[in-house]
Amino acid sequence: MSKTDFNDLMWFRITAEERSFTKAAARIGVVQSTLSHTIKRLEGNMGIRLLNRTTRSVAPTPAGERLLATIAPRMTEIEDEIAALMEFRDKPSGSIRLTLSDHALNTVVWPKLKPVLQDHPDISVEFSIDNGFRNIVEDGFDAGVRLGESVEKDMIAARIGPDWRMVAVASPAYFAQHGVPQQPQDLLQHNCINMRYSRGGLSSWEFEKDGQALNVRVEGQLTFSNNYAMMDAILGGMGVGFVPNSLADGHVASGALQLVLDDWSPFFDGYFLYYPTRRQNLPVFRLIVDALRERG
16 A cells, blocks of 8 residues: 555545535545545545445445544644744744634624734635534534534533513514514514524524513524525515514614514523634634633
């Protein structure tokens, strides 16, 4: 067997993690045909099939799973050590991959990171916009952003935003035509605009009052996976939406939207940056955490 190229192993790891040649090629920055040729060369050199390929997906074979389990932690250690060496540079440098929702990016993360990135051109950040939950270790992310109640217990978590709440809103014209809901159950009679998480499920609308929690699964004409597209539909009078108050407050103040069920919408823990213990020792990562951390 000829000597195995380290880059071939790295590309195999990324392909196995992404389970897609298209996504892996985009992550690496090569064309798909080059990646496919590299994996075939690796399999040929080893004399073992490492990936099962179908028209829709890619999955490691048992041998591929064993190879991935062997090389992934070692490659991560090497990457972390190389990143740590950047501390000896005059200016911080390196790359960070974050998974977060569109709302977290626009309301908390981007306003804080934009000036930092402008001051540190050698730092690169990849934002993976995803309204579902991702396993940051398995999926190759350095960190993720979630609400405080959703962060896994084995992760380090740093608060990066204030408490907020979800609110039910619609245009005054919509409520004038369809009536104003007085209880969360009344929403079942309304045209509600749903949100679908990236992993497939529709979100239920969670309310609470005087210690009583109530989840309502609504129905309606429209379903989105993006908060900002949803807001456009709500403002257009297409139905009732359930959105973060930071997106609705200005429109409620201007009269463009009407807030309902206000006393059923309590505040909860806001966004936290979460990450595995090993990441905190990387200089570039410490800079990002410090920039995002909520003050006061």
